Amino acid sequence: MNASIRDVALRAGVSVGTVSNVLNRPDTVGEATRDRVLSAIDALGFVRNESARQLRAGRSRTIGLVVLDISNPFFTDVARGVEEVANAQGLSVILCNSDDLPDKEAAHLDALSEQRVQGVLITPTAELSPHLDALRARGVPVVLVDRRPSGPDQCAVAVDDVLGGRIAAEHLLERGHRRIAFVGGASGLPQVQERHEGVAAAVRDALGSDDALTVLSPEALTVAGGREAAARIVGIPAARRPTAAICANDLMALGLLQGMVRHDVRVPDDFAIVGYDDIDFAAAAAVPLTSVRKPRHELGRRATELLLSEALGEGHRHEQQIFGPQLVVRESSMVRRETAS
């Protein structure tokens, strides 16, 4: 059914080598021959067989991207950055979703391994999978995305999340908030732990201790998790209730916002919210969310560049690029409180 290079050669009256040359090094072929081959290709509807190319070449024209949550716009934005750079190099991207489940992640990594991808970009689940080490051991470049590496022997792009947590907290402290909640506590993800750490440090610096920091740990880092946190917060007696919250990501911040509004807590008047990631929906929320911006797109682009550099070899040095977070202040935190310790 599918014409092969041999069929084309036959029809054009040339050898297969020549057809291959027309495809890959057109300038080495005489014009008349080239035209004949091209029209044969056209007539037969010939399409290259990528598998055969790969088999011969030893590797594919593909890279893998494994994300924690395809439903989180943060990751689709990263994916856009990745695809941009990859496509510019003629590479395809296989986008895999792990849902933060080690098993799913492992299955995806195995599949990518079998496909002989040129490299893998991954935001790994809480623990670094042995499948990942296996991949690296086989010489497949791996770049960690939004996650610092354990050692210096691998590439990574990440954001300084301790600093991100700190500037979020300092913003709220400056505005007079004295009781603050951090939403997302129990997650095993280092990114989240670092954000927490930064928040706690800022609170300690300002108030002497972090007793005033309430840590909430919803089931999942999702909108539903944020709503869950809202219910918990309004359940706290007013005297001890936080007046502001920092969420470990914007999905939770949106859920929290929704939950507070539903409980007739006005945002930001009665309660301030700061999110994290600065996804587009943060600005589009009915009360636009203050958020800690990460260069999502750039994260994806840079990670892919590092991956490609490593894939090409040539004296590649592992590089860990840490981007600075940036606080984007919007309505959800735009009220100054009377400092009533």
Add this chain to the structure above:
Amino acid sequence: MNASIRDVALRAGVSVGTVSNVLNRPDTVGEATRDRVLSAIDALGFVRNESARQLRAGRSRTIGLVVLDISNPFFTDVARGVEEVANAQGLSVILCNSDDLPDKEAAHLDALSEQRVQGVLITPTAELSPHLDALRARGVPVVLVDRRPSGPDQCAVAVDDVLGGRIAAEHLLERGHRRIAFVGGASGLPQVQERHEGVAAAVRDALGSDDALTVLSPEALTVAGGREAAARIVGIPAARRPTAAICANDLMALGLLQGMVRHDVRVPDDFAIVGYDDIDFAAAAAVPLTSVRKPRHELGRRATELLLSEALGEGHRHEQQIFGPQLVVRESSMVRRETAS
């Protein structure tokens, strides 16, 4: 660097055929031999070469999914459904984003074609690409997603968008709205045109003509497009200004909501909004959005099932499954207006 099946055979002291049997038909191999082979595989860190398998098999273990906008949660939800069914069959999904650009779409289709994917799921751009026909001509199953086919000779899953537009409009008409806006008009996408059609028909049925229907056509079907529409709506003199809007998707509805709130128009008290798709963010908006629900996940699942059925051949009949839309009423339209024609 990468061990091949031959290395494994050598180390285990068997033939390559036997190794292949261990991998694919373990029960046909003696236990002792099998163990020897397995430990050789382990020792060498052998990983199957998928390219070689594909080359031999003539097709890959992969399907392609081409969506219009990876940033639209509607599509990531569809993608989840697709991945679920595909992974259950041991297939990988290559997710491609066309951004509604025919060129990008064509490039992706070509790449998928070269990869000899088992089939392609696609929400095509406005016009059906010749690349798509080429694909089908080569015998690659194609299933249209969220788009009705032009003829009966192909599979599709879609939603009755005329009906969807109608129920959205009827809902607003019932609530006493007499001047309604439809946001998304100029898009060439048939889905959007059908929604428009349904809205217009309902308005005509209720009011005798669709003069009272204002059609707005933002640049893009995005949050920014919705904000743009809001600016336009508040610019209309109060006497002629619509009291409600139906948006062609939820992204625009969210943008519209945000824009209206920013212009101090209260939703739903002063202005009602109905979205389309019912993405999760619709319910999570600070004013939860009334929306026309499409079975996003099911759409993806069903499309994949149809694709697989077609890929397996065996008397496959092309099937066009149209799902019913369902109005989900939330706060953004929850006010009854005095009927003041």
Add this chain to the structure above:
DNA sequence: CATCGGCGGTGAAACGTTTCAGCAGATGCT
């Protein structure tokens, strides 16, 4: 006129699997 270099092309090997006909030896049946 012999030689050389370049151009345009050929043909076969190699990539790593899967598949299949075939074979040796063990087992069961008459």
Add this chain to the structure above:
DNA sequence: AGCATCTGCTGAAACGTTTCACCGCCGATG
């Protein structure tokens, strides 16, 4: 004992490319 059957394994062909050594021809060169 003779024959059929089954079990477990072998070896080679085939999939469609790319690559590379090689070859014939032609015009230019000394």
